[in-house]
Amino acid sequence: MSGGSGQLSPADGRLEEPQVRAMFDRIARVYDRMNSVMTAGLHHKWRARAVDLAAVTPGDRVVDVACGTGDLSLELARRVAPGGEVVGCDFSEQMLELAREKGARTPAVPHAPIRFEWANALELPYGDGEFAAATVGFGARNFSDLEQGLREMRRVVRPGGKVVVLEITTPTRPPLSTFYRLWFDRVVPGLGRFAGDSDAYTYLPSSVRRFPGPHELAAALARSGLTNVRYVLTAGGIIAMHVGEVPG
Numbered sequence: 001m002s003g004g005s006g007q008l009s010p011a012d013g014r015l016e017e018p019q020v021r022a023m024f025d026r027i028a029r030v031y032d033r034m035n036s037v038m039t040a041g042l043h044h045k046w047r048a049r050a051v052d053l054a055a056v057t058p059g060d061r062v063v064d065v066a067c068g069t070g071d072l073s074l075e076l077a078r079r080v081a082p083g084g085e086v087v088g089c090d091f092s093e094q095m096l097e098l099a100r101e102k103g104a105r106t107p108a109v110p111h112a113p114i115r116f117e118w119a120n121a122l123e124l125p126y127g128d129g130e131f132a133a134a135t136v137g138f139g140a141r142n143f144s145d146l147e148q149g150l151r152e153m154r155r156v157v158r159p160g161g162k163v164v165v166l167e168i169t170t171p172t173r174p175p176l177s178t179f180y181r182l183w184f185d186r187v188v189p190g191l192g193r194f195a196g197d198s199d200a201y202t203y204l205p206s207s208v209r210r211f212p213g214p215h216e217l218a219a220a221l222a223r224s225g226l227t228n229v230r231y232v233l234t235a236g237g238i239i240a241m242h243v244g245e246v247p248g
Contacts, residue, residue, distance in 0.1 A: 020142055021091055024068075027200045028094035032069055034201070046239050047072045047137055050166040051079055053232070053243040059083040060132035065121050065153060066090055066139025070099030070114070072166070076135065077111040084112040087126075089119035090139075122148045129158040129246075137166040141211040150224035159248035163226055164241065165217065168208045171237035214240045 027034070035043050050072065056062055060080045064073040067088030077086045090096050099116045119125055121136075121143055134153040143149035153163045212220060214231050217240065221229045226244025233240055 024092035025094040054133040061085045062133045064088045065136045072137040081112040086114045088116045124152045126156045133162045135164045141207045157246045169240040
């Protein structure tokens with residue numbers, strides 16, 4: 001990721017790259033617990049559905065961008081085993097440290113090798129067409145340049161492969177929209193204060209509000225060069241899963 005100069009506000013849902021990196025380094029140790037609390041544990045199910053859209057098969061090599069603590073990477077690894085490989089990349093060293101710890105203690109289920117490494121989402125250090133699929137789970141809204149991040153994901157995927165974006169989105173119809181505003185504007189920041197980082201959990205809901213809606217994100221995927229772009233809404237419209245195909 002990269003950004004301009006100056007300090008932006010967490011309440012705006014916009015931070016510069018060093019601020020975002022520092023934020024995720026700070027909250028790394030509480031990140032998984034907070035995810036489980038904020039989603040009632042459903043985030044694992046959403047990641048599994050996103051991997052369904054990636055349509056990976058045993059033997060595939062895939063990349064999980066902005067992998068965080070590695071949950072989506074681990075789900076991918078189960079799908080590409082045997083013979084496949086998963087590369088999980090992130091720009092937060094603390095998140096990567098936890099991902100490596102999680103990978104090392106994964107229960108004894110068949111999974112492919114996973115490599116967790118540092119990478120900038122806007123300048124992925126991989127070759128053109130190197131992977132069968134690229135995913136990002138709850139990380140695209142932290143790209144300082146969304147369109148560049150999507151272009152990079154498309155670039156590293158081979159023709160016929162998939163790019164999948166899993167994100168929180170803002171429901172527009174009551175009563176869910178009313179509950180959503182209450183939860184994300186009041187409860188989540190309160191949980192953040194309890195967890196010791198109110199700025200981070202003020203930024204995260206705000207970053208969802210400023211992120212493109214499902215139609216706009218689909219258009220951005222198409223502009224990146226992907227075809228057959230479609231999306232699925234779930235959890236009453238709170239979660240959007242987008243997928244596009246790299247043309248042959």
